[in-house]
Amino acid sequence: MESEVVTKSGPSRRERLRAGMVEDIKAIARRQLVEQGPGAVSLRGIAREMGTASSGLFRYFPSYNDLISALLVDAYNSVAEAVETARDARAPKDHAGRWFAVCAAYRRWSLDNPAEFALAHGTPVPGYQAPLEVTGPDASRTIGVALDVYASAVTAGAAKPARTHFPPGIETGPLWRAIIADRAAEHEPRLAAIILTAWTSVVGYLVAEIFGSLTSLIDDTDRLYDAHVRTVMAGMGFRPNLVDATGG
Amino acid sequence: MESEVVTKSGPSRRERLRAGMVEDIKAIARRQLVEQGPGAVSLRGIAREMGTASSGLFRYFPSYNDLISALLVDAYNSVAEAVETARDARAPKDHAGRWFAVCAAYRRWSLDNPAEFALAHGTPVPGYQAPLEVTGPDASRTIGVALDVYASAVTAGAAKPARTHFPPGIETGPLWRAIIADRAAEHEPRLAAIILTAWTSVVGYLVAEIFGSLTSLIDDTDRLYDAHVRTVMAGMGFRPNLVDATGG
C-alpha cells in the first residue's frame, strides 16, 4: 500500500494521473449539478460526457454515494475557505466588519456556486443520505467561523447578548457541545442559540434568493441583503452604531 | 360536459366516487412523501399500495406532474388556512399578537406536515418544475397574510418601518407588484423588502429545524423559535414593548 521507494518525492506518476482523473470526474459532476439540478447527477451521465465506459468510474469512486459525499465535502470546505478569507481580510478588532464580511462572502460564494449550495441546502439527491462521520466536521466549519467571530465580538463588548431576545440559559444539545468543545468553552450557553438563529436567517435569505422567487419579487437584492444582514446583526446585540456604520 | 339534469342537487354518485378516489391517491402520495421523502413518490408505488393497476391512476391524474402539482396546491392552501385561522383568533387591533400567532401557526403546521413542507421548500421532486400558473396564487397566499398583518400594524403605528435598517425606496419587482395589486397599494415600497426578508428568516429557521441539524444542536427549540420570532419582529420595527410583551 505505502510507497516504499522514497527517491525524489511526492506522488508517483500514476498517483498524479489518478488524482487528475478524480478531479475531472468531480468537475463534470459539478457541471451536471448546475445545469440539470441535483438528482440529475449520474455516473452514466458523467461517463458519457467523458467518453469512457461507465464501469470505469468505479475505479475512482467505490459507489455513487461516495461521489456525492466527495462533492459535499468539497463544497463545505470551499465555502468555509471563502468565509475564512473574508474574515481575515478585516482587522481582528473590527468585529462588526468581520461579521459583515463573513455574511457577504457567504452570499458571494453561494451565488457563484449555486450547484454546491443546492447540494448542501436543498433536499439532497434522492436516495442519498450524507454519512455524518464524513461530512460532519466539514459541514460545521463555516458555522464555526461565524461563532468565533461573534464570540470575539461579545468578549470585546462589540455585541451584547443581554441586548437580544434570547434568555441566558437556553439549553444546547449534544452535537453543539461536540462542536464547541475545542473552541472557547466558556461562552455563555445562549451564544449557541443566538448564532444558530442568526445563521438560519442568513441561509434562509439565500435559499429564497437562489431557489425561490425572491429575485422576481425584489429588484435590488444587493441592497436587500445588506439591510437583512444589518437587521440580523441588530438582533444579535451588536452595538447600534456598529450596525449602521459597518460598510459593505 | 356540464350536468344537464338538475334533479336533486350536487355531484352524482360517480362524481363522488371519483372525488373519493382522488383523495385516496393524494393521501397515499402524502404518506410516501413523509415516509420516503420527496423523490420517492411514484405512481407505481401508489398503485402498489392501493392494490390497483398503475395504469388506472391515469384516469385521475393525466400525468405524474399533475399529481405533484395537486399536492403542492393542497399544501399551500392548507398552510394558508392554518395561518389565517391563527390570525383571526386574535383581536384585529392586537397587531403584534397577530404576527406572533401567524408565525406560531406556520411553525405548528410545518412540524405537523413535514412532507408538505418539504415539497414546498425543499428542492422539488427531480424533474418536476412547478407550473407557475397553477401554483402561483396559492403559493403567495401565506405571505399575503403576513403582509396584511404587518401592513395593518404599520398603519396603526404598532410597527414603524423607519425603525428598521431598510431604506425607504428599495425597488420591488414585477411579481410582487402583481401580488400586491389587489391589496392595499398605498404601502410604501420598503414594506415588501421588510416582509420578505422577515419571512425568509422565519422559513430559514424552519428549514433548519425540519431538514437540518438544529434539533441536535439545541434542546429547547420552542423557546428558541420564540426568541427568534421576537428578534425578527424587532427587526421589522415593531414597538419594543410589544415585542417583549406579546405572549405565545
Place this chain on the structure above:
DNA sequence: TGTACATCAGTGAACGCGCGTTCACTGATGTAC
C-alpha cells in the same frame, strides 16, 4: 538493459431494477327512449 511478474486502467456486455406512459381490452355503471 532486458526479462518476468504484479498492479492498475479502461472496456463492453450483462443483470436487475423501477419508472412514466400507452393501448386494446373487459366489465360495470349510467342515460335515453
Place this chain on the structure above:
DNA sequence: TGTACATCAGTGAACGCGCGTTCACTGATGTAC
C-alpha cells in the same frame, strides 16, 4: 319496466428509458531481479 347504447373504471401486457453495479477481459504501466 325493459332494452340499446354511451360512458367510464380498472386490467394487464408492453414499450422504452436510465440508472447503479458486477464481472471477466484486454492492454498498458509499473516494479524486482
